[in-house]
Amino acid sequence: MISDGKFGKYGGIFVPELLIPALEELERAFLKYKDDKKFNQELDYYLKEFAGRPTALYYAKNLSEKLGCKIYLKREDMLHTGAHKINNTLGQGLLAKYMGKKRIVAETGAGQHGIATAVVGSLLGIPVEVYMGLEDVERQKLNVFRMELSGAHVLPVKTGSRTLKDAINDAFRDWVATVDSTHYLIGSTMGPHPYPTMVKHFQSVIGRETRDEILEKEGKLPDAVIACVGGGSNAMGIFSGFIDDKEVELIGVEGGGDGVDTDRTGATLCKGTEGILHGSFSFVLQNYDGQISEAHSVSAGLDYPGVGPEHAYLKVIGRTNYEAITNIEALEGFELLSKYEGIIPALESSHAVAYAVKYAKMPENKGKTIVINLSGRGDKDMFLAAREMGVDV
């Protein structure tokens, strides 16, 4: 490999020997095309015409007045397929095409990354197979239908806890056996090098746009940028625009589940410890021996016992703060934004909204300018949210 893929001591390439040549090939291709004019022209075209970029930085007037702060929402929820995931699947899908790969495999939890991969496969004419835990297949039948409608094939995973981490395991196993023909399109800033760097690169468009937009609207940088963190791709995308601006507070919000002090949580950075999972050294939720725990969050996208290695690094050097929001608080955020702004956020993004409210209410933060990355829209969460709120739909 050209780079060791380390962020401080985090990251790396903890994979079976069989995958090393594939990661080397991927790294070479990524380095070759990331600054390639033709590649970027094509990617920009699809980001604009297919996905709907740029997205607005929307001033949430009602919420701002209620909280006594200036709240801006980065509207990734307006993108095609309903979330920021498409930025990365377009980038990697195009890379797979340039590399001559004949097949794409992906993992998915709730289905958002699976859908974003499926539509890109359809767009670029590359067959897509999506690994999805059997539990998730049953919970998210509508998303399975959406993926298959776009021509992807959904493979239910029956091993382990039958959720996202097992889908990742099976996608890796598939890739180990098919590296010549297949690209494994990882959906977040996790996994072995070059994935964390590459996914951040394709998501950094969020940060670039947000920076330009806030400077245009406010004439200055925001005081804080708040984003939810599962694997960490939407957060890394928006943080990347402000990482060198030390005066901008960067806050990642994890899925606290029933609470960080309970066993039912997805707050890897708040509660976890250093360890190796899915190809990189980062923070993980695990037991004394290093057996990986099952994560829990009301939001499927934050329900993962690992986290991207660059987040681990940013936490340890103190550049970013990580907070946890419980299921109940997230649902309050979900209702609040829907009611005040007429914008229904994804349950993942609702965690960022809920923390922004907490942050805005702190006396020292009065009047501050806050950007929330609204990473996805809540359409996918209607049944779940209604059930949690005791409404029969």
Next chain:
Amino acid sequence: MIVESYSEMFQRVNSKDEGAFIPFIVAGDPDFETSLEIVKTYVENGADALEIGFAFSDPVADGPTVQEADIRALNSGITTAKGFEFIRKIRKFTSIPIGLLVYYNLIYQMGIDEFYETAHECGVNAILAADLPPEEAQDAVDASRKYGVEQIFMVAQTTSNERLQKISKMCKGFLYVVAVMGVTGARKDLKLSTVELVERVKNHSNLPIVVGFGISKPEHVKNVIKSGSDGSIVASALLDIITENLKDKKMMLDKISIFCSDLKAATRNKYK
């Protein structure tokens, strides 16, 4: 007990015109006591060395058979400490080489130094971490040298000759040659490419080589040994017998004993 080294073992079998038969088990599968009886059965029926897996919750290099065995072992209460206790019990009845197959997080959580020190104390000869390529292995290799445990690495069809030589320099004991493109698991056929890979590895390394992954029949073992490999690891096909006979322990052990004898027999007459 004086422990036999891998190099002594390879000399022993080679002098008898044989290859090494190395069966695998996950420590504590299906439970601690039965697991130990299975290892005894391996040893009584011709095992030249043992490959012992420590169960991991997320074994990405393994197929469903090994993962199920991992889950059974974890559900029966295996821990890293009990895994080492398992090795100590094995050392009471055999001196043949023991290799550990683990995922790196288990080593890291115990503490790299402490893991290798404990392994050495228990009589482990070698350690292979399935998700630890040479790029990340320096700390483990340092600890392995410090405590006299041999660090094993894998090579595969995708491994270039240049990389093969680099891996050979870090590796001690034997090179683990991955026979198939994919994860562990029993397979019907053994491809010609495995034979070619064995020859290529032999041309670029002086270490003994052992072929694993997908070796599930006596004829696979025979082909692998005839093609020049010094030994053969059989895993999933043995674990399948465990899986299929969970309710009848006597039947399980009888079948394992017959199968091991057949597998060992297939390693004989290497040069004839």
